[in-house]
Amino acid sequence: MSTETGEKLASLQKEPLRSAYEVIVIGSGIGGLTAASLLAARGKDVLVLEQHYLPGGSAQTFPYRQYRFDVGPKLFFGMDGSRGNMRYHQQVFDEIGEYPELSYYDTYYSFLHPRGVLRVTGSVEAYIDQLVAAFPDDEPGIRQFYAVLEELHSLFMEFPNFPLDSTSGVMSTVLQARPDKLARLIYWSFVPLGKLFDRHIRSRELRAIINAEFVAFCYSDIDDAPAVLAALVLIERHKGGGAFTKGGSGELARLLVRGLQKHGGRIQYRTMVQRIIIQNGQARGVELTNGEVIWADYIISNAGVVNTFGRTGTNVPVW
Ligand SMILES: Cc1cc2nc3c(=O)[nH]c(=O)nc-3n(C[C@H](O)[C@H](O)[C@H](O)COP(=O)(O)OP(=O)(O)OC[C@H]3O[C@@H](n4cnc5c(N)ncnc54)[C@H](O)[C@@H]3O)c2cc1C
Numbered sequence: 001m002s003t004e005t006g007e008k009l010a011s012l013q014k015e016p017l018r019s020a021y022e023v024i025v026i027g028s029g030i031g032g033l034t035a036a037s038l039l040a041a042r043g044k045d046v047l048v049l050e051q052h053y054l055p056g057g058s059a060q061t062f063p064y065r066q067y068r069f070d071v072g073p074k075l076f077f078g079m080d081g082s083r084g085n086m087r088y089h090q091q092v093f094d095e096i097g098e099y100p101e102l103s104y105y106d107t108y109y110s111f112l113h114p115r116g117v118l119r120v121t122g123s124v125e126a127y128i129d130q131l132v133a134a135f136p137d138d139e140p141g142i143r144q145f146y147a148v149l150e151e152l153h154s155l156f157m158e159f160p161n162f163p164l165d166s167t168s169g170v171m172s173t174v175l176q177a178r179p180d181k182l183a184r185l186i187y188w189s190f191v192p193l194g195k196l197f198d199r200h201i202r203s204r205e206l207r208a209i210i211n212a213e214f215v216a217f218c219y220s221d222i223d224d225a226p227a228v229l230a231a232l233v234l235i236e237r238h239k240g241g242g243a244f245t246k247g248g249s250g251e252l253a254r255l256l257v258r259g260l261q262k263h264g265g266r267i268q269y270r271t272m273v274q275r276i277i278i279q280n281g282q283a284r285g286v287e288l289t290n291g292e293v294i295w296a297d298y299i300i301s302n303a304g305v306v307n308t309f310g311r312t313g314t315n316v317p318v319w
Contacts, residue, residue, distance in 0.1 A: 017268060017294060021047040024286055024296040026273045029057030032302025033256035037096045038165075040265030047294070048260065049286065051272035054250070055257050057302070061250025070248045075108055077236070079243040096259030101246040108242035113209055124150065124238045131206065141200035148196060152188055152231035153239070155181050185228060193230045194223035210234075276301065276308070 025036040028050035040046045054060050058072040079102055081090035093099045111118040115134040120127065128146050132139045159177060174182065188196075193214070197207055211222045217233055218225055245251040257267055276299055277285040283299040301308040 017047065017266075017292070019293075020295040021045050022296060023047070023298045023300065024049060024294060025300045025302060026276075026286065026308075027057060027302030027304075028052075028055040028253065028257070028267060028269075029302045030059050030252060030256070032057070032300065033253055033260065034092055035300050035302070036265055036267075037256045037259035037263070038092060040260050040263035041096050043263075044265075046260065046265035047296070048265065048267040049271045049273055049288070049294075050267060050269050053269050054253075055267065055269075056250050056253030059249040059253055061248030068248050068250075070250070073249045074244055075242050076245065076249075076252070077242050078240050079245075080241045083239065083241045093255075096256070096263070098255045098259045098262075100252060100255055102243040103246050104241070104243055108237070111209060111213075114205070118209070120237065120242070122238055122241055124235055127238060135201075135203050135206050138201050138203050138206065141202065142206075145197060145200040146234075148200075148227075149231050149235050152185070152228055153235040155185050156231055156236075188228040188231075189226045191227045192223050193225045193227045194221070196227040196230075197222060273303070 022045040023036070023039050025032045025046065025048045028036075028048050032048060033055060036046045036048045052060075054062060056071075060071050061068050062071065063069075076089070078087060079089050079100065081087050081093075107119045107121055109120050111120075113134070118127070118130050118134070124146070128142060131142050135142065158181065159173060177185075193210075194207075197210065201207070207222070214220055214222050214225050214230075214233065218229060222230075260267060272289045273286045274289045275287040276283050277287060277293065277295075279285075285293055285295040286299060287293050
């Protein structure tokens with residue numbers, strides 16, 4: 001899209017909103033736009049309602065004078081369809097027929113810590129070497145710890161990507177796995193990463209570094225995160241590669257908006273949903289802050305749990 005401003009985007013949406021759609025998506029974060037663009041590509045009549053004047057939520061890029069600022073994310077994993085095992089982005093891009101322009105750097109990001117710098121690159125071995133150089137007393141433990149994670153990662157690699165949209169597809173993918181391998185993955189899903197770490201490594205400083213990564217990336221510390229998750233966070237990040245979207249993370253949102261619009265979907269900016277209307281226990285419509293009501297067969301909220309179950313005033317229990 002040639003424009004970045006909400007005013008120009010608004011020119012695309014002059015037509016008044018209809019009183020009913022098949023699907024309403026509240027919020028144009030990456031989650032909402034992914035759902036909306038995929039549904040539009042599959043022939044659904046989709047309306048996205050966004051309170052802000054730009055798409056993307058946390059992942060938006062806003063212009064200021066000659067500069068562009070990212071609100072939040074910059075680095076994305078699993079964008080490169082030719083690498084790694086997490087190709088979900090690629091599935092979405094293929095389906096909506098839009099692809100990002102990506103930039104790559106040798107170092108995705110670095111940690112500054114009291115003993116130096118840890119650079120996260122496309123090589124697990126190079127990362128282990130840095131850890132060993134910083135924590136030489138723990139070399140055997142670090143290598144054993146990573147050996148377990150690499151083994152778990154290869155177990156994951158043996159699974160094809162789970163289908164995005166079908167519980168039965170997920171089940172049949174799981175059932176195709178060899179029982180012993182499946183059992184191993186299940187076992188490590190119940191072991192906290194902190195426990196695996198403590199089995200092999202003594203350094204509290206290294207524990208704090210890995211913990212900080214988990215809190216930053218998974219919103220969970222290593223005593224709560226399952227060890228199996230580390231196979232993805234600590235191994236796949238190297239093997240799958242990290243990439244930056246050219247022009248900022250907002251380009252990802254714009255790409256999804258293009259996918260939505262070209263498949264007949266619509267996004268309406270500066271439009272805040274005040275309430276989700278529940279009838280007979282089902283979400284059936286939304287009331288906007290101007291009092292307008294729009295009906296839909298399905299409502300998808302991308303507004304977050306608190307906003308959805310709190311401020312929008314529904315009595316839907318949180319479970
Ligand atoms: C500082 C920071 C850095 C990050 N760095 C990275 C990174 O490098 N890599 C990475 O992969 N992830 C990163 N993340 C995480 C990533 O940005 C988020 O996980 C992701 O963008 C969340 O998307 P979402 O769709 O869940 O929701 P959100 O982005 O929260 O979108 C919700 C949308 O709903 C709209 N909305 C809410 N209520 C209403 C309402 N009542 N009516 C209408 N609209 C409404 C909001 O305006 C918003 O547009 C970072 C996050 C932050 C904050």
